[in-house]
Amino acid sequence: xxxxxxxxxxxxxxxxxxxxxxxxxxxxxxxxxxxxxxxxxxxxxxxxxxxxxxxxxxxxxxxxxxxxxxxxxxxxxxxxxxxxxxxxxxxxxxxxxxxxxxxxxxxxxxxxxxxxxxxxxxxxxxxxxxxxxxxxxxxxxxxxxxxxxxxxxxxxxxxxxxxxxxxxxxxxxxxxxxxxxxxxxxxxxxxxxxxxxxxxxxxxxxxxxxxxxxxxxxxxxxxxxxxxxxxxxxxxxxxxxxxxxxxxxxxxxxxxxxxxxxxxxxxxxxxxxxxxxxxxxxxxxxxxxx
Numbered sequence: 124x125x126x127x128x129x130x131x132x133x134x135x136x137x138x139x140x141x142x143x144x145x146x147x148x149x150x151x152x153x154x155x156x157x158x159x160x161x162x163x164x165x166x167x168x169x170x171x172x173x174x175x176x177x178x179x180x181x182x183x184x185x186x187x188x189x190x191x192x193x194x195x196x197x198x199x200x201x202x203x204x205x206x207x208x209x210x211x212x213x214x215x216x217x218x219x220x221x222x223x224x225x226x227x228x229x230x231x232x233x234x235x236x237x238x239x240x241x242x243x244x245x246x247x248x249x250x251x252x253x254x255x256x257x258x259x260x261x262x263x264x265x266x267x268x269x270x271x272x273x274x275x276x277x278x279x280x281x282x283x284x285x286x287x288x289x290x291x292x293x294x295x296x297x298x299x300x301x302x303x304x305x306x307x308x309x310x311x312x313x314x315x316x317x318x319x320x321x322x323x324x325x326x327x328x329x330x331x332x333x334x335x336x337x338x339x340x341x342x343x344x345x346x347x348x349x350x351x352x353x354x355x356x357x358x359x360x361x362x363x364x365x366x367x368x369x370x371x372x373x374x375x376x377x378x379x380x381x382x383x384x385x386x387x388x389x390x391x392x393x394x395x396x397x398x399x400x401x402x403x404x405x406x407x408x409x410x411x412x413x
Contacts, residue, residue: 177323184316195227198302201292210284219274251336261343265350314340
């Protein structure tokens with residue numbers, strides 16, 4: 124629809140406006156008017172057929188990285204709101220959110236690196252490079268991810284007080300729990316995205332860059348998983364210490380770290396009969412427990 128001039132009370136001006144409208148109508152009927160064209164970025168960011176599979180992967184990586192930083196900002200904002208309102212003691216807030224401040228600060232810097240890579244011509248984009256460069260910096264995730272299970276349990280117990288903040292992240296517990304899980308989910312996603320890019324890359328230099336990035340991202344994820352396992356073993360050891368009534372002069376602090384915990388099937392040396400036994404890293408003397 125071509126915009127039309129609106130006449131006012133002046134009779135002479137009305138005649139001029141009517142004539143302009145007549146000319147516009149005539150030009151439109153003859154297809155002489157320029158049509159509104161979309162901006163180039165509209166086509167680039169849309170779902171048009173000109174987008175390659177690689178373009179979709181890059182777009183997903185960049186868009187989800189932006190969204191992830193927004194999610195971290197919202198989680199951090201909930202922490203800040205609880206602190207300002209005094210809904211929970213400071214030490215309890217720390218037990219739930221731990222080092223979310225430092226993670227957010229790091230992830231903002233990582234996003235800048237992602238945006239910089241995305242702004243370059245495709246031939247110069249090295250998507251593996253940010254993960255190699257920041258591999259050690261990603262270690263900041265380990266305490267938060269290892270603590271996530273305990274944080275969720277504590278948040279569940281105190282959710283009424285958390286929800287009283289009326290913050291969108293605390294609208295219900297599932298929403299809050301989902302936000303606490305996002306850091307681990309993001310670390311899992313990184314190597315998958317890079318592997319998808321590698322499948323669609325033919326240039327040897329690009330493939331080498333992506334392979335290095337995948338290795339770095341997988342090492343980051345492995346360290347995060349190891350941090351979770353270590354926390355669970357430490358928790359099991361604490362539980363064992365609390366269950367034993369009399370350690371018979373044994374010094375628990377000299378036992379070292381718990382290496383294994385669970386029920387496993389073994390074959391005894393005498394009868395070769397399989398038995399399920401509970402292993403706690405190293406053999407311990409018999410004790411009376413609660």
